[in-house]
Amino acid sequence: MTAIFINGQSVETGDHTTVLQVALANGFHIPHFCWHPELSVVGNCRVCVVEHEGRGVGIACNMPISDGMRVLTDSEPVRAQRKAMLQFILLNHPVDCGICDKAGECSLQDYHYEYNGETAISGDAKLHSTKFFPLSERIILDNERCILCSRCVRFTREISKSNVLGLENRGDSMLVRPAEGRSLDDDPYSDNVIDICPVGALLSRSFLYQARVWYLEPTPSVCPGCARGCTVQFWHRKAEWRLSGLDERHNTRVHRVTALENPRVNGPWICNKGRDLPELLDRPRATQALQKGAPVSLMQAIETARGLLDQAGKRVALVSSWGSNEELRAFRNSLGDYFTSFVKPDHLPLEGEVVEDDLLIRADKNPNTRAAQDLFGTAAAEIPDDTELVLVWGEGVDFGTLPRGVKILFLGSWLLPENGHADVFIPISIQTERRGHYTNFEGVVSPFEACQPHRDGVIDAETLFPLLSAPGGSASGGGAA
Amino acid sequence: MKHLIPEFERMKTRLPPGHDATLLVPCLRRIQEDRGFIDNSDIDGLVEYLGIPRIQIEEVLSFYGMLRRKPIGRWHLQVCRNVSCSMRGAERLIDELIGKLGVQPGETTADGRFTLSTVECLGSCGTAPVVMVNEAYHENLSAADLDALLERLD
Ligand code: SF4
Ligand code: SF4
Numbered sequence: 280m281t282a283i284f285i286n287g288q289s290v291e292t293g294d295h296t297t298v299l300q301v302a303l304a305n306g307f308h309i310p311h312f313c314w315h316p317e318l319s320v321v322g323n324c325r326v327c328v329v330e331h332e333g334r335g336v337g338i339a340c341n342m343p344i345s346d347g348m349r350v351l352t353d354s355e356p357v358r359a360q361r362k363a364m365l366q367f368i369l370l371n372h373p374v375d376c377g378i379c380d381k382a383g384e385c386s387l388q389d390y391h392y393e394y395n396g397e398t399a400i401s402g403d404a405k406l407h408s409t410k411f412f413p414l415s416e417r418i419i420l421d422n423e424r425c426i427l428c429s430r431c432v433r434f435t436r437e438i439s440k441s442n443v444l445g446l447e448n449r450g451d452s453m454l455v456r457p458a459e460g461r462s463l464d465d466d467p468y469s470d471n472v473i474d475i476c477p478v479g480a481l482l483s484r485s486f487l488y489q490a491r492v493w494y495l496e497p498t499p500s501v502c503p504g505c506a507r508g509c510t511v512q513f514w515h516r517k518a519e520w521r522l523s524g525l526d527e528r529h530n531t532r533v534h535r536v537t538a539l540e541n542p543r544v545n546g547p548w549i550c551n552k553g554r555d556l557p558e559l560l561d562r563p564r565a566t567q568a569l570q571k572g573a574p575v576s577l578m579q580a581i582e583t584a585r586g587l588l589d590q591a592g593k594r595v596a597l598v599s600s601w602g603s604n605e606e607l608r609a610f611r612n613s614l615g616d617y618f619t620s621f622v623k624p625d626h627l628p629l630e631g632e633v634v635e636d637d638l639l640i641r642a643d644k645n646p647n648t649r650a651a652q653d654l655f656g657t658a659a660a661e662i663p664d665d666t667e668l669v670l671v672w673g674e675g676v677d678f679g680t681l682p683r684g685v686k687i688l689f690l691g692s693w694l695l696p697e698n699g700h701a702d703v704f705i706p707i708s709i710q711t712e713r714r715g716h717y718t719n720f721e722g723v724v725s726p727f728e729a730c731q732p733h734r735d736g737v738i739d740a741e742t743l744f745p746l747l748s749a750p751g752g753s754a755s756g757g758g759a760a
Numbered sequence: 761m762k763h764l765i766p767e768f769e770r771m772k773t774r775l776p777p778g779h780d781a782t783l784l785v786p787c788l789r790r791i792q793e794d795r796g797f798i799d800n801s802d803i804d805g806l807v808e809y810l811g812i813p814r815i816q817i818e819e820v821l822s823f824y825g826m827l828r829r830k831p832i833g834r835w836h837l838q839v840c841r842n843v844s845c846s847m848r849g850a851e852r853l854i855d856e857l858i859g860k861l862g863v864q865p866g867e868t869t870a871d872g873r874f875t876l877s878t879v880e881c882l883g884s885c886g887t888a889p890v891v892m893v894n895e896a897y898h899e900n901l902s903a904a905d906l907d908a909l910l911e912r913l914d
């Protein structure tokens with residue numbers, strides 16, 4: 280076991296090989312811009328300086344461990360160098376935090392307050408550079424704010440491997456730029472660079488000027504975009520910052536999605552589809568129960584559904600691969616005996632979407648196929664012509680493909696024309712309105728929490744299933760199992 | 761660039777295996793020597809030959825001022841304007857060339873004869889002012905020397 284001393288305190292180095300890694304793992308904060316745990320070490324920002332006693336000051340991110348070495352993270356020479364580095368990094372920086380989306384979660388801002396705190400000592404006019412340079416349909420670059428740490432460049436080389444970005448020219452004319460004729464549109468993981476940029480140089484166009492980050496808070500969730508089930512954070516307004524001057528949609532909307540680091544599933548990354556979940560969640564919701572297209576109360580619809588269940592002979596259920604583990608179990612426990620059940624894909628790959636790759640993206644575009652198939656098997660749906668009742672749970676079923684004359688009980692969340700074509704339509708809640716778990720294709724179970732208010736007229740599927748089989752109705756077990 | 765590949769292959773034998781990307785700068789220099797500048801087709805050729813992404817070649821081309829993406833005149837006049845040369849009259853030489861050739865630094869005459877550039881120290885401060893014409897140094901130049909020199913360049 281190797282041990283080193285940080286600020287006089289002995290710490291084990293574990294598997295780590297550099298002073299920065301050991302320090303961070305043991306709760307000593309050393310500022311760093313260019314170093315990132317998943318990227319190669321370039322050592323270009325020089326703010327991570329520490330003092331190796333007897334050897335002088337050097338950068339911690341590239342300082343190898345040696346047994347018994349003594350390191351100081353906050354000595355006088357360290358403070359002086361850090362300060363000088365921050366002055367240097369800010370030489371041509373516009374300090375336009377007031378209109379910068381990164382303000383509030385910017386390393387440069389934080390380090391400036393913590394380690395520099397002085398106005399510029401240079402009297403030279405700042406150099407101007409490109410603002411609003413489009414790197415793709417999704418991302419714009421503000422070169423004046425860029426501190427040339429090269430994290431974004433290394434991401435496209437080492438992680439997404441799109442090799443789109445580079446650093447062109449030299450010195451204070453150096454610019455992050457895409458290769459000629461290319462753009463970040465070629466990179467399905469591009470938006471990660473917005474997260475790893477330590478400053479506000481890389482900006483999401485969909486989040487641009489949408490909200491100051493301190494009005495928002497994150498709720499841990501799971502991306503339903505594919506069977507990887509990346510863990511994510513849904514950012515929405517804090518309850519105390521829901522303002523009467525904003526409409527309901529703004530007050531409750533998911534404003535952005537970021538990765539929730541998870542070594543077992545997605546590391547610190549997600550794909551762009553995960554970033555676009557707000558669009559999926561913003562689709563018009565169904566909140567009205569229907570009977571052959573006519574509005575009825577939720578209780579009335581449940582009552583009618585129970586009647587259908589009761590009268591029908593052959594019953595088939597198409598189970599949602601977007602149901603949570605809890606909902607799937609509730610279905611099996613309450614209704615499993617009434618139905619021959621098949622798991623269906625609620626979503627198929629969209630046109631132009633990356634179907635599968637060897638980083639994260641999976642071909643199955645549903646979050647919980649694994650858990651559903653563990654309970655209901657992997658067989659493709661087969662609906663005999665003499666079926667009398669089909670329960671459709673979730674999206675992805677064209678009613679035209681169901682046997683003629685069959686009764687349809689449809690559980691859905693979105694405002695769709697099909698809702699009115701079902702014999703009974705019951706509106707159910709979506710992922711952001713309830714808590715639960717998904718099981719990804721490798722069997723890793725991840726939790727998600729509610730972050731949007733439950734809507735009137737909508738019921739959780741988990742609550743609904745026991746009601747459909749409740750003994751109050753006369754439905755009896757022992758149907759097709 | 762393709763006809764230079766046998767030469768590049770010989771350079772490769774001086775490197776440990778797996779370090780082909782190291783050949784980028786020597787290859788670019790050789791291509792420039794051969795063609796006069798680096799063409800887009802050369803970049804594509806190197807992407808394939810060295811197996812490195814295009815952006816890394818663009819980075820190198822934009823970093824080194826001596827690598828050119830565009831053709832230049834038959835005679836490339838590079839006037840040093842660093843401290844020693846400036847103190848010994850380089851600025852006057854530059855003004856004279858601008859007047860005579862009718863182009864600004866960075867430009868090529870319409871007849872394709874001359875390209876005028878200003879450069880940093882050529883490492884020959886003891887014989888300032890210095891003008892490099894293609895690969896040759898011309899030292900201790902007076903305005904009259906420069907006139908005579910231009911006459912000889914067709
Ligand atoms: S854009 Fe951001 S991540 Fe990229 S080099 Fe500049 S500061 Fe670093
Ligand atoms: S890889 Fe799949 S689960 Fe992960 S963010 Fe993309 S779509 Fe969502």
Ligand code: FES
Binds near residue numbers: 311321338340
């Ligand atoms: S973090 Fe060490 S030099 Fe940038």
Ligand code: FES
Binds near residue numbers: 842
């Ligand atoms: S300053 Fe011109 S050669 Fe050195």
